[in-house]
Amino acid sequence: MFKKSQIESLNEAFKEASPSEIIKKALELNKLAVVTTNFRPYEAAILHAVSKVEPTIPVVWCDTGYNTPQTYRHAEQVIKDLSLNIFLYVPKQTTAHRDVVMGIPGIDDPKHALFTEQVKLEPFRRAMEEHQPKVWFTNLRQGQTAFRNSIDIFSLSKDGVLKVSPFYHWSDEELDLYLEQHKLPNEFKYFDPTKALENRECGLHA
Incomplete structure (x- = not known):
């Protein structure tokens, strides 16, 4: 179990470190790790950085459908180009079935919580229960939401997993350059049905 004081020390020591240095340190602490992705914009950066350090790391993709x-198409390209060790998790109910009985409820609809549970939270819990990671790599960045502004490169999940965001302090412009340098694709036509606003959390991280 990681302690709060240890997390604070890590953030102080690695605030100027490169993503690869951060990733290597996290894997020194515990090699039982996963990286999660939804293939939203700039996800190729975290997938590239982590897989370069640990090529066989499980890549968890919870596809809402x-x-x-x-x-x-972007996901297929990145998976192929980086030879990712992908683990796909999908909701237990098909999208077609849910569209008939529920559709995509608005955030003020009482059904929205159930919708989010079905398409995102339950598949994610299933993934984490199956892999039992001690380290969780993610592409959270400062400035995305109020909650994400409150964490840092290293933080703890609700379940005590060490959450590591190697690009936490990076801007879009810096990530654009990283993608260009490493010849990585990007894709901005992304849709998250559990979020009405870009700065809203869905419950996965907060």
Whole structure:
């Protein structure tokens, strides 16, 4: 179990470190790790950085079933180009079935919580229970939401997993350059059915 004082020390020591240095340190602490992705914009950066340090790391993709055609094509390209060790998790109910009985409820609809549970939270819990990671790599960044502004490069999940965001302090412009340098694709036609606003959390991280 990681302690709060240890997390604070890590953030102080690695605030100027490169993503690869941060990733290597996290894996020194515990090699039982996963990286999660939804193939939203700039996800290729975290997938590239982590897989370069640990090529066989499990890559957990919780697909809501509502991604755009562009996102699915982007995902296939990144998975192939980086030879990712992908683990796909999908809701237990098909999108077609849910569209008939529920559709995509608005955030003020009482059904929205159930919708989010079905398409995102339950598949994610299933993934984490199956892999039992001690380290969780993610592409959270400062400035995305109020909650994400409150964490840092290293933080703890609700379940005590060490959450590591190697690009936490990076801007879009810096990530654009990283993608260009490493010849990585990007895709902006992305849709998250559990979020009405870009700065809203869905419950996965907060």
